[in-house]
Amino acid sequence: MNKNAHRNAEDSRSRRAMVGGKLSFSASEAYKLLRTNVMFSLAEDEDGSRIFGITSPIKGEGKSTTAINLAYSIAESAKRVLFIEMDMRLPVLHKSLPISKAPGLSDLLVGSALLTDALQKSGIHDDLYVITAGNLPPNPSELLGSERMKALLESFRERFDYILCDLPPITVVSDALMISPMLSGMIVVVRKNYTDMRALDVTMRQLEFTQVKVLGFVMTFDDSGETGAKRYRYGSKYGYKYSYRYDYGYYAAAEKRRREEDRRKNSSKTSPARENPEQKP
Numbered sequence: 001m002n003k004n005a006h007r008n009a010e011d012s013r014s015r016r017a018m019v020g021g022k023l024s025f026s027a028s029e030a031y032k033l034l035r036t037n038v039m040f041s042l043a044e045d046e047d048g049s050r051i052f053g054i055t056s057p058i059k060g061e062g063k064s065t066t067a068i069n070l071a072y073s074i075a076e077s078a079k080r081v082l083f084i085e086m087d088m089r090l091p092v093l094h095k096s097l098p099i100s101k102a103p104g105l106s107d108l109l110v111g112s113a114l115l116t117d118a119l120q121k122s123g124i125h126d127d128l129y130v131i132t133a134g135n136l137p138p139n140p141s142e143l144l145g146s147e148r149m150k151a152l153l154e155s156f157r158e159r160f161d162y163i164l165c166d167l168p169p170i171t172v173v174s175d176a177l178m179i180s181p182m183l184s185g186m187i188v189v190v191r192k193n194y195t196d197m198r199a200l201d202v203t204m205r206q207l208e209f210t211q212v213k214v215l216g217f218v219m220t221f222d223d224s225g226e227t228g229a230k231r232y233r234y235g236s237k238y239g240y241k242y243s244y245r246y247d248y249g250y251y252a253a254a255e256k257r258r259r260e261e262d263r264r265k266n267s268s269k270t271s272p273a274r275e276n277p278e279q280k281p
């Protein structure tokens with residue numbers, strides 16, 4: 001068994017203990033920090049609910065775990081949250097929560113299920129609802145990029161404050177890229193001593209191409225904390241504005257270009273009364 005396969009086997013044994021209220025104090029504190037960063041990252045973007053995607057370069061980096069725990073943490077702050085499992089090739093949500101595996105998103109998208117059947121209570125928090133990936137479809141990326149998907153997200157916006165989309169890895173399939181344009185922002189997960197730099201590089205280039213706003217990074221499996229919390233150090237390395245310690249200058253440059261462009265667009269739209277950004281409307 002190679003090193004990563006061995007790690008994945010070990011990981012699946014620990015899956016159940018990793019969700020919601022069962023986390024250690026330091027793990028849930030780290031998620032709260034991540035929640036705060038994420039909730040403030042789009043403070044100016046208020047129209048309907050916010051739709052976040054969570055992705056990473058490859059499998060096994062902690063996307064789904066980060067996504068469901070972030071969803072739980074946001075629900076804890078009295079917001080209504082919908083978690084959508086969008087990894088239709090490797091669904092795992094039903095293993096962590098007391099829910100049915102199907103019907104789910106794929107069934108909604110092909111029209112073989114009703115929302116009332118696919119939308120489930122998470123069973124771990126009253127304000128957290130989930131939609132599983134559903135029955136495995138032959139064409140996940142087509143489904144995720146469809147007009148029907150867009151319409152579904154729009155309809156959820158009226159009912160939820162936050163929608164979290166747990167996506168498949170970027171370098172393996174195109175599914176996450178298909179949905180990127182529909183998201184308010186993307187969170188990228190990297191796993192310490194595991195995520196390959198070249199794969200991360202490809203990931204960032206692909207995301208840049210879709211123009212989704214990358215809100216920041218979460219480093220998982222970081223046991224460097226002084227609290228002794230060992231493996232459960234989520235979010236502590238979360239940083240926006242690309243403060244992540246890997247060096248990828250091209251990305252920072254692209255981001256700068258994008259910000260300048262945004263600033264130009266905004267200043268041409270801004271009315272004289274709002275020219276001073278400090279000034280409230």
Ligand SMILES: Nc1ncnc2c1ncn2[C@@H]1O[C@H](COP(=O)(O)OP(=O)(O)O)[C@@H](O)[C@H]1O
Binds near residue numbers: 060221222234
């Ligand atoms: N921060 C973490 N610390 C320790 N184990 C984790 C962490 N995040 C995820 N895991 C474990 O790693 C495995 C893979 O996580 P998962 O969230 O399914 O990854 P992905 O969705 O990226 O494939 C799971 O068994 C999960 O319990």
Ligand SMILES: [Mg+2]
Binds near residue numbers: 063065092167
């Ligand atoms: Mg996953």
